[in-house]
Amino acid sequence: MSSNAIIALAAALAIAVSTLAPAIAQGLTAKSAMESIARQPDAAKDIRSTLIISLALMEALTIYGLLIAFMLVAKV
Amino acid sequence: MGEGSKVLFSIFGVLDVTGEVVAMWLIVAVLTVLSLLVKSRLKERPGFLQNLLETGVEYLDNFLEGLLGREKSRKYFTFLATLFIFIIVSNYSGLIPGVGLTDYVKAPTSSLSVTAGLGVVTFFFLQISGLRCGVRHYFKRFVSPMFFMLPLLVLDEFVKPASLALRLFGNVFGEETVTEELYGLLPIGAPVVMMVLSILFCALQALVFTMLTSIYLDEVTELE
Numbered sequence: 535m536s537s538n539a540i541i542a543l544a545a546a547l548a549i550a551v552s553t554l555a556p557a558i559a560q561g562l563t564a565k566s567a568m569e570s571i572a573r574q575p576d577a578a579k580d581i582r583s584t585l586i587i588s589l590a591l592m593e594a595l596t597i598y599g600l601l602i603a604f605m606l607v608a609k610v
Numbered sequence: 611m612g613e614g615s616k617v618l619f620s621i622f623g624v625l626d627v628t629g630e631v632v633a634m635w636l637i638v639a640v641l642t643v644l645s646l647l648v649k650s651r652l653k654e655r656p657g658f659l660q661n662l663l664e665t666g667v668e669y670l671d672n673f674l675e676g677l678l679g680r681e682k683s684r685k686y687f688t689f690l691a692t693l694f695i696f697i698i699v700s701n702y703s704g705l706i707p708g709v710g711l712t713d714y715v716k717a718p719t720s721s722l723s724v725t726a727g728l729g730v731v732t733f734f735f736l737q738i739s740g741l742r743c744g745v746r747h748y749f750k751r752f753v754s755p756m757f758f759m760l761p762l763l764v765l766d767e768f769v770k771p772a773s774l775a776l777r778l779f780g781n782v783f784g785e786e787t788v789t790e791e792l793y794g795l796l797p798i799g800a801p802v803v804m805m806v807l808s809i810l811f812c813a814l815q816a817l818v819f820t821m822l823t824s825i826y827l828d829e830v831t832e833l834e
């Protein structure tokens with residue numbers, strides 16, 4: 535395998551793995567937020583803002599992966 | 611990335627003007643002219659434009675008040691609202707047809723340099739607001755639970771704005787890249803899919819940036 539092929543594979547892996555885990559985490563977060571809203575519709579506003587913040591913090595991990603992938607792709 | 615953008619011309623030979631900078635100038639000009647226009651003819655019974663802007667500002671006011679409380683949100687409203695308005699308009703500017711395709715105008719937030727700039731501004735804003743709430747209290751925060759937390763908490767202060775900048779850049783740049791790829795695939799029709807999603811994501815990213823900044827601010831200016 536040429537080094538270019540390895541770099542391309544590494545870029546694909548970086549984005550794939552860093553999408554998988556946060557996606558699971560975000561799914562779990564959204565699930566429990568929806569359950570809480572269904573149980574207590576009065577608190578929907580507070581739950582929603584906390585939900586958006588936690589989703590954004592998880593999203594950051596994916597973005598780091600994306601960044602690494604772009605840096606690797608630039609080297610091919 | 612930021613280094614990839616083409617330099618259109620330089621001011622004094624050092625300040626490189628790229629497509630993003632031109633877009634920022636345009637955004638600032640449009641926002642200023644719009645605000646001055648509405649301000650010059652304020653009415654008791656608002657017209658369409660005044661109504662629109664008032665609704666936006668009122669929404670922002672309520673949003674920040676919910677996060678920070680009345681007193682603090684009034685005190686820091688100018689900075690946080692400016693941040694929100696600038697980021698949301700910058701994000702949406704990428705959706706104007708033809709903006710990403712030329713070198714002359716590009717969505718500002720799709721460049722790491724611009725978002726890093728916003729991050730640096732946020733960093734200084736947070737530190738200065740913290741210092742103005744009491745120097746002793748400011749330094750106490752770094753050793754608050756235990757003394758050995760000091761290096762981590764100092765590092766945290768730098769990581770916060772960096773992650774804000776990277777998040778905004780990554781999201782907007784990712785959207786732009788996907789739209790561009792879809793444009794290459796099928797110029798008419800295909801990019802619409804991503805652009806419709808972008809309408810949601812652009813607003814969300816601006817919201818997240820402002821929201822996280824105000825939460826960090828709330829932490830920094832907290833008085834026991």
